[in-house]
Amino acid sequence: MSRNRGRIIETMENVFSQSEKIPPEDMLFSYRGILFPAVISSPETLEALKSFETRSGDVILAGYPKTGTNWLGQIIGELESTDxxxxxxxxxxxxxxxxxxxxxxxxxxxxxGIYERMKKLPSRRIIITHLPPHLLPPSILQSKAKILVLIRNRKDTAVSYYHFYNNMPVLPSFSSWDEYFSAFMNGKLAWGSYIDHLLEWNKYIDHERIMMISYEELKEDQVLGMKRIAAFFEFSLCEEDFPRIAKKTTFQAMKENSKETHGRFGDILFRKGVVGNWKDLFSKAQNEEMDRKFEDCLGGTKLAAKMKYDIYCKA
Structure with missing residues (x-):
């Protein structure tokens, strides 16, 4: 059970209500060249974030939208509370x-004022963000807190984000997949370019307090992935805890419980949760364009190897 369920449902109902009053052209604002949803953030909030104070015991999860942060956030919550x-x-x-x-x-x-209120949260705080490194508060990268970075193959991320974008009331819809694909490739979406996001995190791939994990490896073997995460954050769990948590946090289990945990937001948040869904939407030209872009920007990097691009993104 999500310990945040009441807060999430109430907050999202309020957000949906506010979004009904906003025309599509006003739904996003730009901050340092990156777009963000105006109903749930603001330039003033992102400015205030610079002074956020990280604690050494904070458990931080970073990942671009629709890479699986809701799923992994639930897993981390279960691991942390069990420990x-x-x-x-x-x-x-x-x-x-x-x-x-x-x-x-x-x-x-x-x-x-959210960051002042966050000071009153008891440790260990679980902090989740979609921000790239250069927009994180300096204290996060300078402190002793550990950061888990979630990555997912670009093609499935693009498709998942497309459906999310068109179903989420706080974001302007796209009239077609082709229109969306152009925006995705050019970073004209909320939270900007995913390739830029990956390029930034690749610089930290050998950082001692940062661990990279892929959505695909968690799908391959969730228990093994959870053991790696627990070891990274120094959580102490019994061997039998892992399969119990894995069963509780499968995508299907979370989807089935989403009405209770997330209200009507659950139908938007949890769609398929599969690997390889990109093949249903990508044209041959779009497939080749994304392959070229990935090779030009990240070909030969450790992050590219971690993503297993040739396995998950080749037709």
Whole structure:
């Protein structure tokens, strides 16, 4: 069970209500050359984020939209709480503290006062963000906190984001896949260019406090992936905990529970959760264009090897 379910449902209902009053041309704002949803963030919030104070025990997950951060965030929450062995009273206190944030649990969301309110959250805080490194507050990369970076093959990410974009009320819709594909390739979407996002994180691939994990390797063997994550964050779990958490956090299990955990946002958030869905939408020309772009920007890098591009992105 998501300990944030009440906050998420209430917050998203409020967001959906606000978005109905905003014309498509006003749904996004630009901050340092990257677009963001105006209903759930603001330039003032992103400016205030610069002063955010990271704690050494913070558990940080970073990933571009639709790379699987909701899924992995749930997994991390289960791993963390299993390790911490919170009492019922302690869990209740954490839930109440999180409710007072009054925003959806992403670092860049909310009003400018969100970061003052976050100071009152008990440790260990689980912090999730879609931001690239250059927009993260300096304290995150300078502190002793550990960062888990989630990556996913570009083609499935593009398709998943396309459906999300057209179903999410806070984002302007696209009239066709072709129109969207051009915007994706040119970074004209909320949170900017995914290739730029990957290029930035590739610079940190050998950083001792940063671990990269791919959506695909988690799909291949979720238990093994969870063990790697637990070891990275120094969570201590029993061997039997991993299959129990894996069963609880499969995509299908989360999708089936999404009405209860996320309200009507669940239908938007959880679609297919599969690998290889890109083949249903990509034309031959689009496939070749993306292959060229990836090879030009990331060919031969450690991150490209980590993504197994030749396995998951070749027709």
């Amino acid at each position: 911490a062995k919170y009492t019922e009273e302690e869990m209740k206190e954490r839930i109440n503290a999180e409710k007072k944030l009054e925003t959806f649990p992403r670092l860049e969301f909310g009003d400018p």
